Amino acid sequence: GPPSGGGGGGGGGGPPPGGSPFDFEPAVDDERLRNQWLETVAAALRPHPKVKVKDPEEYDGSKPEKLRHWLIALENYFLGDLRTYQEHRNRIIMACSYLTGKALNWYESYVESILEGRAPAFFGSWPEFKTELNGVFGL
Secondary structure, three states, X not given: OOOOOOOOOXXXXXXXXXXXXXXXXXXXXXXXHHHHHHHHHHHHHOOOOOOOOOXXXXXXXXXXXXXXXXXXXXXXXXXXXXXXXOOHHXXXXXXXXXXXXXXHHHHHHHHHHHHOOOOOHHHOOHHHHHHHHHHHHOO
């Protein structure tokens, strides 16, 4: 009779129809990368232990010699929770929350421009912020 159409055995060495023999490997890599990403996200969301550190005192700008000690106390506070205070902006916002008196008046003069996205450059960099404070209130 006529030859059958789907035959048995025979052609076996080429790539599967519609793809290459390597199509599966990128999926494995993608899954591995996805799992690494999920582990990273899970680690970031896990509560992280914070070191108990004494809160810094308020700084009023009246005594230049106290500025250095206040900045050291702030930096020690940041070291107790590096994940939160890794960003310079978070350090500056936290520091400004401890300003009173003359120092608070100085900060208040910038608040509106900060909220409107026109903050001076020193509000984006912790070292520049410290330099500015030293220039205004330091010795």
